[in-house]
Each structure stands twice: as structure tokens, then as C-alpha cells.
Amino acid sequence: MQSLIDKSRFIGLEECTWLYSGAETPALKVAAEAVQTYMRIRSLGPAGRENNARIEASCKANVARLLGGKPEEIAFLSNSSEIVSMIAGAIDFKPGDNVVIHTLEFPAGVLPWLLLKEKGVTVRVVNHTRWQVTPENIMAEVDSRTRIVMTSHVSYYSGARLDYRSLYARLKQTDTLLLLDATQSLGAVSVDMYEADFVVCSSYKWLLSVHGLGILGVNPTRLSAFMPKSTGWRAVTDMFSPNRFESFAFLEDARRFETGYPSYPTVYALNESVQVLLDIGVDRIERHILDLGSELIGKLTELGYEIMTPAESERRAGNICILSDSGDELAAELQERNIYVWGGDGRFRVSIHLFNDSEDIARLLQALDCCRRSSSDRTEGKKEPL
Missing domain, CATH: 3.90.1150.10 (Aspartate Aminotransferase, domain 1)
Known part of the structure; x- marks a missing residue:
């Protein structure tokens, strides 16, 4: 072949x-050139910032196409580990609640939930069978106190692909959210962000870009009222409002999860690399x-x-x-x-x-x-x- x-x-x-693409991919020349373009753009002052905004919008549109979603449903943070921790911190857990994960999960999808034990939250761990976990295995641990299921689409450890669509179809009949880590799949196989509540992905593996960005896809169907517990100037409707020292309002789209500027060199590179994937x-x-x-x-x-x-x-x-x-x-x-x-x-x-x-x-x-x-x-x- x-x-x-x-x-x-x-x-x-x-x-x-x-x-070695499960760890990271080689550098695309167009992505390297895009980083150099960003460095040149910085010398243009305000015009440079305008170009940054244009490239960011293009990049979100490209990522949204890859995920089958809309640009306003995409947020850029610093890395996928930060995103998982942010989501874990945003859920209003009560003592007796539980989270379901499994033994094929990367540590970034495990560690934030372990911190919740201090709040009386139980972390239910599904053991794999011959390096595979099924939706049935996961659903067997889900009950009325399960707040979220965290799983990778494709396991970093065994390479097994989970039928997350089947899992989400069952979870939608409950109040349990699904956080899908597509770091080992997006750019290699199809991913549908509407078949999970959250989709998270790193920038430097199968997407052919570089380190510096965590991608968050937010399915608004069940998350319209879901708000982060941390914030920054990028997340609010008006950072210079007259009452900014008393209160603020979150943006309604996925930008409410962004606290500050993303890594623009990575955004420039990702915009080019995802376009290559889409073209092919x-x-x-x-x-x-x-x-x-x-x-x-x-x-x-x-x-x-x-x-x-x-x-x-x-x-x-x-x-x-x-x-x-x-x-x-x-x-x-x-x-x-x-x-x-x-x-x-x-x-x-x-x-x-x-x-x-x-x-x-x-x-x-x-x-x-x-x-x-x-x-x-x-x-x-x-x-x-x-």
C-alpha cells in the first residue's frame, strides 16, 4: 500500500x-511555515491581532468540520489534561455521587477524578477483559448517582476502539454525562461530537499539529446550563462592562470555557494541518x-x-x-x-x-x-x- x-x-x-503517531506526529512543513507566519504577524501590531482572530476562527471552523459540529461549539484551552480537570471541577458533586472510568484510560483521564474522593465521590473503575471494554461493561456501573462517564474513544494502552455512540445512546436516557477523549482517534477515524456531551483532544498527535492546544467540543443538547467554575476575560460577554468589579455574565457558547488567549503558534499550525486532513x-x-x-x-x-x-x-x-x-x-x-x-x-x-x-x-x-x-x-x- x-x-x-x-x-x-x-x-x-x-x-x-x-x-509513533500515538505519541506525536512528524512536523508538516506547512504547519512549520504557519508558525513562522505567526511570528512575522506579531510585528504588525493591531493588524497582527486581527489576523490572529481570523486564523483562530478558521481553525475552529476546520476542527468543527472534523467533529461534525459548529465553530461556536469549539473551545481552545492549553491542553487536554487541563480540560478534563476543568470539567471535573465544574460538576457540583455531592457526597455519594460517583464517576465511572476504566482501566484502559490514560492517566489524564484518571487523576482528576481521584481528587474527588476527598469530597466523598466514589470512582468506579471498570476492568478490561482481554484489553477491551464494552458499553455494557460501563453501563453495568452506572446508576442514579453517576454524574459522568469518562472514556477514550481509542485506548492509548491497547488500541481498542470503544463504541461510544452505543454508550451515549444509553446514557442519554439518564442524567449521566459522557466525556469522550478523542486524542487517539481524531484525525485518524471519524468522530461525531454530537454522540457525546464533551469531546476533548490534543493537538499534536493524529491532527498533525504541534504541542500547545487542548480542543474541547461542547454538545449543547444537554449542556446549555453547564457553567465552568473558573473563568477569565475571554469567557465573559463584556470584560470592560461598567459593573465589571461586581459581576459578569458568561458567554453562551463554548467560549465560556476559555480563560485567556490560546497558543497562537499552535492555532496557526493546527489550522493548516487539519485542512490537510480535510482535503484528503x-x-x-x-x-x-x-x-x-x-x-x-x-x-x-x-x-x-x-x-x-x-x-x-x-x-x-x-x-x-x-x-x-x-x-x-x-x-x-x-x-x-x-x-x-x-x-x-x-x-x-x-x-x-x-x-x-x-x-x-x-x-x-x-x-x-x-x-x-x-x-x-x-x-x-x-x-x-x-
């Missing part, structure tokens, strides 16, 4: 095999990622590797996770061969995006074979002589 985009459009991608088409990207993933899973299985990620295409996205007690060591060995994967926590992870092709898969498999033989030789060398 050929890639959907020429590797020359990225900085340094022609000198390595990048299977997320449906095409998803098919490419799933087909190339099937190729990799099939060959790894033939070689005897134990795959954590489901083989069925509808139950995975770009992350393919393989059990390994020495995943971090293996990742380091592959890095010496200019092949980038993520290793640790009992596995190594191969992440496939639109710029990957069958040659990348072949190069990885060849390197894995060399690493295996090298490890076997080292083990043989340690045996006691007869």
Missing part, C-alpha cells in the same frame, strides 16, 4: 520510519489506516506475536499494541535503526497514519526479526557451559 501523502511534505520523515478526507484516511493495520496484524500474528489490539477493523484505529515485557528496550533498539515506535508498560505500540505505507511495515518487520535474533544470541551467550 502507498501512503496518502508524500513523505516529503514532512520535516525529516524521509530519513526515518515513523510509527477522514474516510480515506480511516480506510488506509485500517487496511495497513490489517496487513501489520496479520504478519505479526504469523510471526507469533501476541496482539492486544482487536483484529476487527471496526474495533480499532491507528494504534496496534503488542504484548512485550521488554517493550521499552525494543523501542530503543528500533530507534537506533531510525524506526520510531512507543515501548513500555508491558507492550510496544505501532501507530499507523496517512503517511505510512507497506514499505514502513516491511522495514519494521525486518528490524523486529533482527532484534529477535540479537536477543536470542544474547540469551544463548548467558547459558552456563556444560
Whole structure:
């Protein structure tokens, strides 16, 4: 399979095999140029600020298209961890309330809820079965005192994709909110922000941008009265109102969650990178990622590797996770061969995006074979002589 985009459009991608998108992606040249544009724009004073506002509006419109929503339903904060913590702090929890999470969740989706134990809130943790969690598993822990369910669309740990649409259809029959982390899916597979109450995503992974931005999609259907417990000048209707030292009013759209300026270099870069994704088409990207993933899973299985990620295409996205007690060591060995994967926590992870092709898969498999033989030789060398 050929890639959907020429590797020359990225900085340094022609000198390595990048299977690391679950951690971060290589830099798009147009995104790098956009950051440089921002730096030049700063010299224009007021005109520069006007351009910032225009690019921010364009970026929100692009992100909204990717999420199937509207620009006014998108907010930009500093990172996804901040967003999860902000939402956790905004819910009026009472002693005896509970939150439901699961064991395939990234720490950013776990830690803010643990703080709530001090308020008498119970954190219910759903255990995975063979590295998968289903809507049924989650709903079994939901009751009348469950205020919110937090889950990733695609697990950073196992690569399994959750059927969040089915989960949300059930949660809408209750008062329980759904916070969906799309950090490991948005830009790789389709995501619908109207099939959750909140959608959060980082800027620097599958969206092909850089660090510095957390994206929040706010579905207004059940959240029209939901207000943050922190604020800033960007969140209010009139920061210079005559009674600004006595009171304020929140904006009604998603901007009420923004406290100050976003990282404009990131906004400029994200505006360009998301446009690249939209031009190619997320449906095409998803098919490419799933087909190339099937190729990799099939060959790894033939070689005897134990795959954590489901083989069925509808139950995975770009992350393919393989059990390994020495995943971090293996990742380091592959890095010496200019092949980038993520290793640790009992596995190594191969992440496939639109710029990957069958040659990348072949190069990885060849390197894995060399690493295996090298490890076997080292083990043989340690045996006691007869």
C-alpha cells in the first residue's frame, strides 16, 4: 500500500520510519511555515491581532468540520489534561455521587477524578477483559448517582476502539454525562461530537499539529446550563462592562470555557494541518489506516506475536499494541535503526497514519526479526557451559 501523502511534505520523515503517531506526529512543513507566519504577524501590531482572530476562527471552523459540529461549539484551552480537570471541577458533586472510568484510560483521564474522593465521590473503575471494554461493561456501573462517564474513544494502552455512540445512546436516557477523549482517534477515524456531551483532544498527535492546544467540543443538547467554575476575560460577554468589579455574565457558547488567549503558534499550525486532513478526507484516511493495520496484524500474528489490539477493523484505529515485557528496550533498539515506535508498560505500540505505507511495515518487520535474533544470541551467550 502507498501512503496518502508524500513523505516529503514532512520535516525529516524521509530519513526515518515513523510509527509513533500515538505519541506525536512528524512536523508538516506547512504547519512549520504557519508558525513562522505567526511570528512575522506579531510585528504588525493591531493588524497582527486581527489576523490572529481570523486564523483562530478558521481553525475552529476546520476542527468543527472534523467533529461534525459548529465553530461556536469549539473551545481552545492549553491542553487536554487541563480540560478534563476543568470539567471535573465544574460538576457540583455531592457526597455519594460517583464517576465511572476504566482501566484502559490514560492517566489524564484518571487523576482528576481521584481528587474527588476527598469530597466523598466514589470512582468506579471498570476492568478490561482481554484489553477491551464494552458499553455494557460501563453501563453495568452506572446508576442514579453517576454524574459522568469518562472514556477514550481509542485506548492509548491497547488500541481498542470503544463504541461510544452505543454508550451515549444509553446514557442519554439518564442524567449521566459522557466525556469522550478523542486524542487517539481524531484525525485518524471519524468522530461525531454530537454522540457525546464533551469531546476533548490534543493537538499534536493524529491532527498533525504541534504541542500547545487542548480542543474541547461542547454538545449543547444537554449542556446549555453547564457553567465552568473558573473563568477569565475571554469567557465573559463584556470584560470592560461598567459593573465589571461586581459581576459578569458568561458567554453562551463554548467560549465560556476559555480563560485567556490560546497558543497562537499552535492555532496557526493546527489550522493548516487539519485542512490537510480535510482535503484528503477522514474516510480515506480511516480506510488506509485500517487496511495497513490489517496487513501489520496479520504478519505479526504469523510471526507469533501476541496482539492486544482487536483484529476487527471496526474495533480499532491507528494504534496496534503488542504484548512485550521488554517493550521499552525494543523501542530503543528500533530507534537506533531510525524506526520510531512507543515501548513500555508491558507492550510496544505501532501507530499507523496517512503517511505510512507497506514499505514502513516491511522495514519494521525486518528490524523486529533482527532484534529477535540479537536477543536470542544474547540469551544463548548467558547459558552456563556444560
